[in-house]
Amino acid sequence: MAFSALFWSFNSSFFLKHSINHLKNPPKTPLGHLYLSTMKFASSNLKQTNQAQEAPSLAFQLKEYMFTKLKQVNEALEEAVPLQQPIKIHEAMRYSLLGNGKRMCPILCIASCELVGGDEELAMPMACALEMVHAMSLIHDDLPCMDNDDLRRGKPTNHKVFGECIAILAGDALLSLAFEHIASKTKNVSPDCVVRAIAELGSAIGSRGVVAGQIVDIDSEGKEVSMKTLEYIHVHKTAKLVEASAVCGAIMGGADVAGIERLRKYARSIGLLYQVVDDILDVTKSSEELGKTAGKDLASNKATYPKLMGIDEAKKFAAQLVEQAKEELASFDSAKAVPLFHLADYIASRQS
Amino acid sequence: MAFSALFWSFNSSFFLKHSINHLKNPPKTPLGHLYLSTMKFASSNLKQTNQAQEAPSLAFQLKEYMFTKLKQVNEALEEAVPLQQPIKIHEAMRYSLLGNGKRMCPILCIASCELVGGDEELAMPMACALEMVHAMSLIHDDLPCMDNDDLRRGKPTNHKVFGECIAILAGDALLSLAFEHIASKTKNVSPDCVVRAIAELGSAIGSRGVVAGQIVDIDSEGKEVSMKTLEYIHVHKTAKLVEASAVCGAIMGGADVAGIERLRKYARSIGLLYQVVDDILDVTKSSEELGKTAGKDLASNKATYPKLMGIDEAKKFAAQLVEQAKEELASFDSAKAVPLFHLADYIASRQS
Numbered sequence: 001m002a003f004s005a006l007f008w009s010f011n012s013s014f015f016l017k018h019s020i021n022h023l024k025n026p027p028k029t030p031l032g033h034l035y036l037s038t039m040k041f042a043s044s045n046l047k048q049t050n051q052a053q054e055a056p057s058l059a060f061q062l063k064e065y066m067f068t069k070l071k072q073v074n075e076a077l078e079e080a081v082p083l084q085q086p087i088k089i090h091e092a093m094r095y096s097l098l099g100n101g102k103r104m105c106p107i108l109c110i111a112s113c114e115l116v117g118g119d120e121e122l123a124m125p126m127a128c129a130l131e132m133v134h135a136m137s138l139i140h141d142d143l144p145c146m147d148n149d150d151l152r153r154g155k156p157t158n159h160k161v162f163g164e165c166i167a168i169l170a171g172d173a174l175l176s177l178a179f180e181h182i183a184s185k186t187k188n189v190s191p192d193c194v195v196r197a198i199a200e201l202g203s204a205i206g207s208r209g210v211v212a213g214q215i216v217d218i219d220s221e222g223k224e225v226s227m228k229t230l231e232y233i234h235v236h237k238t239a240k241l242v243e244a245s246a247v248c249g250a251i252m253g254g255a256d257v258a259g260i261e262r263l264r265k266y267a268r269s270i271g272l273l274y275q276v277v278d279d280i281l282d283v284t285k286s287s288e289e290l291g292k293t294a295g296k297d298l299a300s301n302k303a304t305y306p307k308l309m310g311i312d313e314a315k316k317f318a319a320q321l322v323e324q325a326k327e328e329l330a331s332f333d334s335a336k337a338v339p340l341f342h343l344a345d346y347i348a349s350r351q352s
Numbered sequence: 353m354a355f356s357a358l359f360w361s362f363n364s365s366f367f368l369k370h371s372i373n374h375l376k377n378p379p380k381t382p383l384g385h386l387y388l389s390t391m392k393f394a395s396s397n398l399k400q401t402n403q404a405q406e407a408p409s410l411a412f413q414l415k416e417y418m419f420t421k422l423k424q425v426n427e428a429l430e431e432a433v434p435l436q437q438p439i440k441i442h443e444a445m446r447y448s449l450l451g452n453g454k455r456m457c458p459i460l461c462i463a464s465c466e467l468v469g470g471d472e473e474l475a476m477p478m479a480c481a482l483e484m485v486h487a488m489s490l491i492h493d494d495l496p497c498m499d500n501d502d503l504r505r506g507k508p509t510n511h512k513v514f515g516e517c518i519a520i521l522a523g524d525a526l527l528s529l530a531f532e533h534i535a536s537k538t539k540n541v542s543p544d545c546v547v548r549a550i551a552e553l554g555s556a557i558g559s560r561g562v563v564a565g566q567i568v569d570i571d572s573e574g575k576e577v578s579m580k581t582l583e584y585i586h587v588h589k590t591a592k593l594v595e596a597s598a599v600c601g602a603i604m605g606g607a608d609v610a611g612i613e614r615l616r617k618y619a620r621s622i623g624l625l626y627q628v629v630d631d632i633l634d635v636t637k638s639s640e641e642l643g644k645t646a647g648k649d650l651a652s653n654k655a656t657y658p659k660l661m662g663i664d665e666a667k668k669f670a671a672q673l674v675e676q677a678k679e680e681l682a683s684f685d686s687a688k689a690v691p692l693f694h695l696a697d698y699i700a701s702r703q704s
Contacts, residue, residue: 084560085564086559086564086567086568086571088567088571089559089563089564089567090559093559136524140520140521140524143520145515145516145517145520146517146520163497164497165497165498165570166567166570168492168495168497168498168520169492169563169566169567171524172488172492172523172524172527172557172558172563173557173558173559173563175524175527175528176527176553176554176557176558176561176563177554177558177559178554179531179550179553179554180550180551180553180554180555180558181554182550183547183548183550183551183554184551184554184555190543191542191543191544191546191547192543194543194547195535195543195546195547195550196535198531198532198534198535198547198550199532199535199536201528201531201532202528202529202530202531202532202533202535202536203532203536205524205525205528206524206525206528206529206532207438207441207442207445207525207529208436209528211441211521211524211525211528212437212438212441214521215438215440215441215518215521216438218517218518219438219440
């Protein structure tokens, strides 16, 4: 599964089920006490569903945090790409940029900025730029000469609606707008930090980043793939943009070098974790449970973590990645780290 | 003709023929005296071809200037995109970026930087980025779903060699590298200026720049096109990147707002001038003289300046544009303005 399918669930049933399961086996991590505390709040909330005016649980606050950020990012994106002349290209850009995306990268960017003491406003142009880059990669990935996908997020892909020519141009325009937007809209951040963030984003997308992962993935089709190559593909194709999201948010928030590097490692772990979990779900869940075709990787003889290391080892590797991610958060303000802590757990425990 | 065909001639025969023609009718411009002086040097050079050890003419110095810049830009581009892993994507990027390009935008960028008192080094990363953006636009323009061209600069187009998928990714990688390169390689320029230049470049490429021109051009195929629409297409599709080249060079060189705006107007005029001259040549020259198919615009019923305003009016418009361009140079140091002054004249008088 491509990074495009990165999923962020906010529905209450997930939070409650997830909370109860974890109360029985709290994770042994540096922030385990905080996590347990969060989950106790959630459990308490379960019992209080009929009691109006109760103080909201911390779990509920996390959900609120995510919803609030999602809404603010969507408003900022709407403003960043207004429907202007020439209408057709802006329609095509908005078609893939706006709508029901999960805004994983923008929210991670903002959460990282806030974690290091910055305000949301400092990171919002960067957050929007990350979503523009993400949208560009989806539009180009879906093209007939690439993955040749007709559907994306339940609606026709960009080129099916606007044609290949406009889809390519819409991707190009979103990519250039991403950099323009950071440069022209970021306020109250030193220009030196803006320049560093632009260099980071450019590097994450390009021929040593996302594009490198795509190329090696294409080149590996139908071949025997080593563990090293599989990790290369996923670290580049999926984790690089996740990494840039956290790093650029931290830069905009004024993090020091050590803080930036900790967040880089955190994001690299959760980016790769997402992919490992995705591979495991493909062989352990039914199509009904996944909401998509299960066993696709096996059927297409695609290299996956369970295939290369076995299902048990793949699960251990996933657990190791979530631990690694959490360890990187240990030295930050624990209250501010809650969203990122929660995110690592969510990715590890998702069931679809 | 697309901007891709922008041509910079340095061969001696052009310089000499051009010089003699203009000696008979020196252009009446604010810098006409300087131009005449340049051309007299060139004429003098013609008589001295057999006299070794003569001081080089100013015309020859201009040629030297262009050759030197071309060489330095090529060296910097070679260094900017080394052949590294993954090999295939870097081969594809280098295939379209390096080789026999004329480096019009990079040289204009450096000349603008030097005009306002900056050194070449300040503008070189920006100059390379402009060529990366230009190469990206050529790769994507040539794709089967766009112009469907098999040949570019006398060799197979990128997708003919590497396939559509890699060609699209090579374009994406070049575009992101362009911004990364400016942000990470520019030295001794204030970060504030770097951020302004990045915003300028992003705006020039995107949905209100080059892409806007391409979209309106595509949308105009087979329709009656007004003078206003024709100018819109060419100003955006061709002149925007020329404009960004001069403006970004000036920003890197530390120009004040007034200087930047004068160079913006100069570049907008020469960008549009190139297109008007191109249209005129299409109807006044033979295929042999042009080195490409003449009368192509007429045959394809394409909107051109001669078609919409008549050949004489189109020539007057071209003369007006070159005058406008030169007027913008009047307030700069006349010695430093020679390359840009010469460039306007070359574009106006080119015969192929």
